[in-house]
Amino acid sequence: MKLNILGCYSATPRTFTNPTSQVLEINNHIFLIDCGEGTQVQLRKNKIKFSRIKHIFISHLHGDHFFGLVGLISTFRLLGRDTELHIYSPKGLKEVITLQMKLANSWTNYKLTFHELTNKESEIVFEDEKVEVRTIPLDHRIYTNGFLFKEKPGDRKLDMNAVLNENIDVSYYRKLKQGADVTNEAGEVVKNETVTKAPNKPKSYAFCSDTAYKEDIIPLIKNVDVLYHESTFLEKHAKLAAPTKHSTAKQAASIAKQANVGQLILGHYSTRYDDLNVFKTEAQTIFDNVVLGDDGKVFEF
Amino acid sequence: MKLNILGCYSATPRTFTNPTSQVLEINNHIFLIDCGEGTQVQLRKNKIKFSRIKHIFISHLHGDHFFGLVGLISTFRLLGRDTELHIYSPKGLKEVITLQMKLANSWTNYKLTFHELTNKESEIVFEDEKVEVRTIPLDHRIYTNGFLFKEKPGDRKLDMNAVLNENIDVSYYRKLKQGADVTNEAGEVVKNETVTKAPNKPKSYAFCSDTAYKEDIIPLIKNVDVLYHESTFLEKHAKLAAPTKHSTAKQAASIAKQANVGQLILGHYSTRYDDLNVFKTEAQTIFDNVVLGDDGKVFEF
Structure with missing residues (x-):
């Protein structure tokens, strides 16, 4: 898995900072997560091939998470895209996008499929043989979902020396x-674990923005390799976090600790802060493996 | 008058180029003309004070001319704006903007007034004591207006030596x-032109994007000081200009020449061209005073 943060600041695009957008590479998929204004330029700057994006996940319909989407959809058309595009978002986005296309008298020449979400319980929104994406219901001022991206367990790996020694036919x-015991050419049962090795541990990534502190999400994100959790504020501004339904760095770290995640990435910083290192320091009082998200940063795991 | 071009490339925002947006300073007004994606960042980069923008003119509802508007409106709110904002645009924009505000459950805390245009004849859309703005109906794939910004003729200027010599009471x-003859303290009629001088010549600026070649606009923009006219294509691609209802550099120059404008600024270049100087060379075969518009360029006139 490779996570490329295109933007991770709250509220507005600015000269040197971008609103929320991320690209997750997972098993040959390029998933775009949120799409604030300027995302298409950030995609260019980060050298992401537009045509490889086939699934876009939108957490909620505040502008700093989706105002770049209609432009990206238009640009796809101008670039001659013909492959289908799937968009997973709260209900309402389809109306916004189609209204703007109607006014411009300009329709896409590729299939555009909206998967509009309304469920307040976690649900699987995308699945194929190797990957599963499910929602993480969050607690924000409007209907909001985080997303949990999980690799499915892969096949066991053949220990070829052992397999050949056991004289097992290739058809087995x-x-x-798949983990089954088989019979070798001598007619003897061969125990699976004597000739195979465990598959690589499936990786998982949880994206949680925007949300108030919400312990309900912990079972869902338990043991993920990487958690991106918003930290709009520092604890000294907890009084601002509560009514706006955002989290502090300390709260993000508390979720990370309770969920026993591998690594915590912080982001969605309020623009009131000049020094982001304080976010890391604050979070590390609770949970050690914290990194600061920043525009253009790439994480491989 | 001062014209600051924020973006003047067609179709999509890119790493180093921006879609259409301009700021015109005229008699203490800061008028924003079109608002492609990324305009709010361009405003910051060009150090335009957000609070001074009170009137926004949108030519048409293709995305490269208005996708930055909803974000700018949101940012105004986040910055605590309280002064009214007027938006002049084709019908439909109000629905797009209010739908997005409704979905975000987020309304402006300042008065937002939409002036939706449908008239196919030129009409005055803004007027105060010193300035008049009228539409320039253009010929594009959807309903489109250019805008003509004109200073009104100012007062005549007193020739104070002559006024005092004539012994004219200050109340006159x-x-x-205002140009009237008056009576001096000796009871004699004083001819206005003997004690006043002509006012400064009122300046005018015409913004024409996007449009096919349209001679009908010539009477409206006759003798303007500066004309911005789109030149999406070079003459060698005239076959692309016609069906897309855009102009070539040569056509823009032909309009400039027939309208006897002071200066022609080109823009709205298709991204297919690497060397913009060819646009200037082509236009100058018809009309001499041509400059290339470019993002960040400022013209004072």
């Missing part, structure tokens, strides 16, 4: 990878 | 400035 290899 | 000064 697939069963072996 | 205002009438003199």
